[in-house]
Amino acid sequence: MPDFVFSGDEAIARGAIDSGVSAAFAYPGTPSTEIMEFLQAHWDEYKATLSDEERAFVVAQWCSNEKTAYEAALGVSFVGRRAMVSMKHVGLNVAMDPFINSALVKINGGLVIVVADDPGMFSSQNEQDSRILADFAHIPCFEPSDQQEAYAMVRDAFAYSEIHEIPVLLRITTRLAHARAQIQVSPGMAPRALKKCSDPTAWTLMPGFARPRWRLLLKKYERFRADGEELAKLELRDKALGVITCGIGLKYYLENEDDWAALHGDKRPSHLHIDRYPLGRDKIQDLSNYVSKILVIEEGYPYIEREIVGTFDAPLPVLGKLSGDLSLSGELTADSVRLALGLAPLEALAASSIELPSRPPQFCQGCPHGDSFNALKAALQDEAEFLTTSDIGCYALAALPPYNAVESCVDMGASIGMARGASCVGQKNAVAVIGDSTFYHSGMTNLLDAVAHRSKLTLLILDNSTTGMTGAQPTISPGSRMKTLIEGLGVEAAHIRELEAHRKSHDINVAAIREELTYDGVSVIILKRECLEYLKKVRQQ
Amino acid sequence: MNxxxxxxxVGGQGGLSVSVLIANxxxxxxxxxxxxxxxxxxxxGGEVVAHLRIADYEIQSPTIPKGAADLILAFEPLEALRYLPWLSASRGMVVSSLTPIRxxxxxxxxxxxxAEIKNLPNYRILDAETIARQAGNVKAANICLLGAAADLLPLKADSLRKQIELYFSAKGExxxxANLKAFDEGRNKYGA
Structure with a gap:
């Protein structure tokens, strides 16, 4: 098979296709988006390899949110076929309910969950580490260190999922997701046959059925631990230092290993590489008995480090993020690992002597959001009291100069709930600003709460026909149905305004927002105009 | 060799395209x-940076360690300065556009x-935008800069020209x- 140059995301998508996946579901989120984009771009090619009757029953779909994506994947597994669901780390929070409970059901067709963590917060609101959530759910977690492993692990994960009747979480991080390297692929597999699970009580988590499933899971979890232990690679070499790596930490370590050896008479540190969780204990214990110091190199939280500190027979220094030898925040780099290994930095040019302010991200030239925020600011100009909550999307950039137009960005859909809560307890002029995709994802239920309780709230939906921030993926519902949808949720028709998000409509828009601010109930103002990135993409197609 | x-x-300048071209x-x-x-x-509209590593052996870190870069190819002068600590003190070279995006x-x-760029031990700075405009398309400034760095790369200029043809062929003759011309003009200026 020839080499391909794939990003980690693309390698994973290709791995799913070569595993005979029947269904893939996702909601866009950096750095996981390109998994579904690759699947969709290559889906026709994949279908062409399938028999006529199979071809109608393979899907790669964007979904409303990560929870709906996950639940659809569960259904696929129930009927015996392979499913993959992919998301960014905070997407797993949205899918937490099906995620945790799916550990208890009897997985039939393989179920692989790909979660892309974002240490360094390149495009996220936090640095949460999905390995901990896998442990919380008692779900095995596989962690590749490069693109080739990512490809192979998808195939292994499907097989493991079916053998042990358990979902498998594949955890990647931003650098792996978005870096490209050559990989070799193996021959593809055919999709599994449709065969419903013959034991529905194993999928019916009422207490009586769930209790034995939980006891079984606790037993299985020790098996997962033993399997991970077996695959961990331990090399006992120099006694001065033992290095534990996982994920991409391995690559940062290997980048520096030769230089360490050059300083230590050609000896190399003892080394344990872990690529599966739950964490095995024996090899860590073997390493600790052999060396006089351990360094843990892991991307994300100090998860392994926290598990092992203080657990050894004899006192043993453990260096890592808790000890301060690596930073608790941000991503690892070859440089930070180099210092933690006790190596001097490479000789580099000095930083510039003039101050280099960072270049803030901003709206594209002519972006409809800019016009919407100009209208909002003008409408609120003479108000002494107001609150503007916002949400996850490009429009959160309005929190920065020159707009300074919104005051929050917390999680998908929070703008509406927060504005409603604040309004309930006396905040005047509570305005929520949300994009169309985020509204479909998690805004609609908040709006339903507002309608049910007759909250005084003005909601601006910035409808640009796309999921813009992640590169213009289609939204789950067309903008043409937005008004009907909102009416269906119970907002009075007279207080649903559809306006054009454009400079030339500025005065009309300002007047409409002002009018709705005076209304003692729920108002929704839909500001419509297509995203420029979306238009560019449409033109290219 | 590495x-x-x-x-x-800056977003939209075509830096990632140049990275793909060189990689291919x-x-x-x-x-x-x-x-x-x-x-x-x-x-x-913010900073965009790509790391590209080429070697005749297995490459480990996907990103370049500080002090290990041979070349900063900068499509904007301020962005060139931002990454100086990545540049090797002994062999690092900056090839930068003169035109700021303010x-x-x-x-x-x-x-x-x-002036800060001109203080560096090894630099090439050129008005890639004007050269590209004269070559037929101002957007080819990125390829002009690639031309100005062409002799530094462990690659033949002809193989880069070939990749430029492949890359832009979908966008018309x-x-x-325009891109080939911009590339050659960049080479004439520095990278011949």
Missing amino acids: YNIILAG AALTAGFQVKQSEVHGMSQR NFSAYPDTAEVV AMVM
Whole structure:
């Protein structure tokens, strides 16, 4: 098979296709988006390899949110076929309910969950580490260190999922997701046959059925631990230092290993590489008995480090993020690992002597959001009291100069709930600003709460026909149905305004927002105009 | 052999395209390649940086360690300065566009930025935008800069020309010609 140059995301998508996946579901989120984009771009090619009757029953779909994506994947597994669901780390929070409970059901067709963590917060609101959530759910977690492993692990994960009747979480991080390297692929597999699970009580988590499933899971979890232990690679070499790596930490370590050896008479540190969780204990214990110091190199939280500190027979220094030898925040780099290994930095040019302010991200030239925020600011100009909550999307950039137009960005859909809560307890002029995709994802239920309780709230939906921030993926519902949808949720028709998000409509828009601010109930103002990135993409197609 | 390149610019300048072009040429020449870039919010008119590593052995880190870059190819002068600590003290070279993108208020004085580049031990600075405009398309400034760095790369100029043809062929003959011309003009200026 020839080499391909794939990003980690693309390698994973290709791995799913070569595993005979029947269904893939996702909601866009950096750095996981390109998994579904690759699947969709290559889906026709994949279908062409399938028999006529199979071809109608393979899907790669964007979904409303990560929870709906996950639940659809569960259904696929129930009927015996392979499913993959992919998301960014905070997407797993949205899918937490099906995620945790799916550990208890009897997985039939393989179920692989790909979660892309974002240490360094390149495009996220936090640095949460999905390995901990896998442990919380008692779900095995596989962690590749490069693109080739990512490809192979998808195939292994499907097989493991079916053998042990358990979902498998594949955890990647931003650098792996978005870096490209050559990989070799193996021959593809055919999709599994449709065969419903013959034991529905194993999928019916009422207490009586769930209790034995939980006891079984606790037993299985020790098996997962033993399997991970077996695959961990331990090399006992120099006694001065033992290095534990996982994920991409391995690559940062290997980048520096030769230089360490050059300083230590050609000896190399003892080394344990872990690529599966739950964490095995024996090899860590073997390493600790052999060396006089351990360094843990892991991307994300100090998860392994926290598990092992203080657990050894004899006192043993453990260096890592808790000890301060690596930073608790941000991503690892070859440089930070180099210092933690006790190596001097490479000789580099000095930083510039003039101050280099960072270049803030901003709206594209002519972006409809800019016009919407100009209208909002003008409408609120003479108000002494107001609150503007916002949400996850490009429009959160309005929190920065020159707009300074919104005051929050917390999680998908929070703008509406927060504005409603604040309004309930006396905040005047509570305005929520949300994009169309985020509204479909998690805004609609908040709006339903507002309608049910007759909250005084003005909601601006910035409808640009796309999921813009992640590169213009289609939204789950067309903008043409937005008004009907909102009416269906119970907002009075007279207080649903559809306006054009454009400079030339500025005065009309300002007047409409002002009018709705005076209304003692729920108002929704839909500001419509297509995203420029979306238009560019449409033109290219 | 290993050669490490930092490609630095602002969203929309085509820095990632140049990275793909060089990577394809390197693969064709039988080298191993690792390329790292960042997507998402940081792309919106903000800084865009890609790391490209070429070697004749297995490359480990997807990003370039500080002090290990051979070349900063900068599509904007301020962005060139941002990555100086990645540049090797002994062999590092900056190839930069002269034209600033002043899309934020705290941008330093342009003359100061250019002077800072001209203080470096090894630099090439050129008005890639004007050269590209004269070659037929101002957007080819990125390819002009690639031309100005062409002799530094462990690749033949012809293999880069070939990749330019392949890359732009979908966009029509005029686009291919403008980019090839911009590349050659860049080479004439520095990278011949």
